[in-house]
Amino acid sequence: xxxxxxxLIPKIVSLLFILCIPFFIFITPSxxxxxxxxxxxxxxESKKVNFNLTLPESSLLVFDTDKNNVLTLExxxxxxxxxxxxxxxxxxxxxxxxxxxxxxxxxxxTDNLGIPSxxxxxxxxxxxxxxxxSITYNLLFDDYDPQHVNFLIIxxxxxxxxxxxxxxxRFYHYVPMNNTTMASSAWQxxxxxxxxxxxxxxxxxxxxxLIIVAIRLKDIIKIVTAFTxxxxxxxxxxxxxxxxxxxxxxxxxxxxTIAYVAIENPFIKSVRMRWVITFLFGLIHGMGFAGxxxxxxxxREYLISSLLSFNVGVETGQLGIVLAILPFLxxxxxxxxxxxxxxxxxxxxxxxxxYWALQRMGIIL
Numbered sequence: 001x002x003x004x005x006x007x008l009i010p011k012i013v014s015l016l017f018i019l020c021i022p023f024f025i026f027i028t029p030s031x032x033x034x035x036x037x038x039x040x041x042x043x044x045e046s047k048k049v050n051f052n053l054t055l056p057e058s059s060l061l062v063f064d065t066d067k068n069n070v071l072t073l074e075x076x077x078x079x080x081x082x083x084x085x086x087x088x089x090x091x092x093x094x095x096x097x098x099x100x101x102x103x104x105x106x107x108x109x110t111d112n113l114g115i116p117s118x119x120x121x122x123x124x125x126x127x128x129x130x131x132x133x134s135i136t137y138n139l140l141f142d143d144y145d146p147q148h149v150n151f152l153i154i155x156x157x158x159x160x161x162x163x164x165x166x167x168x169x170r171f172y173h174y175v176p177m178n179n180t181t182m183a184s185s186a187w188q189x190x191x192x193x194x195x196x197x198x199x200x201x202x203x204x205x206x207x208x209x210l211i212i213v214a215i216r217l218k219d220i221i222k223i224v225t226a227f228t229x230x231x232x233x234x235x236x237x238x239x240x241x242x243x244x245x246x247x248x249x250x251x252x253x254x255x256x257t258i259a260y261v262a263i264e265n266p267f268i269k270s271v272r273m274r275w276v277i278t279f280l281f282g283l284i285h286g287m288g289f290a291g292x293x294x295x296x297x298x299x300r301e302y303l304i305s306s307l308l309s310f311n312v313g314v315e316t317g318q319l320g321i322v323l324a325i326l327p328f329l330x331x332x333x334x335x336x337x338x339x340x341x342x343x344x345x346x347x348x349x350x351x352x353x354x355y356w357a358l359q360r361m362g363i364i365l
């Protein structure tokens with residue numbers, strides 16, 4: 001292989017590797033905070049089960065009769081019979097091996113972390129008191145949204161349990177005082193924290209934009225540490241109710257932090273003090289993490305341990321990503337063309353972030 005090819009091949013491969021991240025995000029711009037996520041609150045009261053199900057509007061566009069990519073309550077209510085039939089077929093609850101009777105009680109529109117969503121209130125009735133509950137969840141996976149994920153919390157008097165449904169996990173059996181130990185709750189929230197950071201494309205893009213200009217390991221450690229400390233502070237303060245900010249403004253703020261860092265990257269002379277701005281922006285991202293966990297809910301009995309586990313999960317996922325890309329980025333920075341690539345990537349990231357901000361403010365769909 002001649003010298004020219006030795007130079008061109010790593011250059012091409014490197015460009016494709018880095019550019020594929022913002023490109024993937026650009027073609028799925030609303031997926032920051034996982035637009036495919038649904039949230040369920042299940043309350044068991046004697047022979048009745050109240051099932052509040054929130055699904056992203058984008059996953060239900062099959063019911064958009066005028067094809068304008070916006071669901072109205074009129075459209076949904078006109079198809080109420082079809083929707084109820086769909087739920088009865090794809091969502092089954094059993095008590096003592098007997099199927100509970102399902103009825104669709106109400107439909108409403110809501111805003112879930114800045115993402116337009118539809119909330120369905122389902123009522124399930126059992127012939128006997130519900131002591132345990134088997135849930136078979138097949139909504140959206142096989143027909144409308146294969147990437148769908150549903151975070152579910154179950155409450156029965158003082159007992160709280162939680163689980164996650166996705167295409168590979170469609171069944172859950174709830175037994176009071178069985179799966180709600182501190183250890184099992186901590187483990188589930190630890191996994192939830194990892195899942196959230198891995199699917200939180202805006203947080204990942206922010207982190208990438210921060211470290212892409214750093215040339216010393218010392219500076220990268222400072223940046224990552226500042227981000228970790230900052231979002232841990234506001235995660236705890238927000239999740240425990242000490243501070244409260246409208247979720248739409250938080251999500252818009254997160255997008256703007258990405259835009260700022262991206263536009264600053266081509267002009268920055270030194271990153272030695274970048275940990276300061278990282279800490280300030282990390283406070284906003286922490287409120288975003290808290291918004292995500294508030295939608296799922298925290299068990300009251302194990303609130304602090306579950307919150308700690310969620311945060312540790314976020315940090316574990318974040319650290320894994322940094323360790324995976326860091327050697328590659330440091331190696332790329334030795335090439336003379338790296339700065340040109342950095343400018344190109346920064347422009348793309350800036351455009352994505354501005355698009356997200358406008359979308360979250362409701363200016364564009």
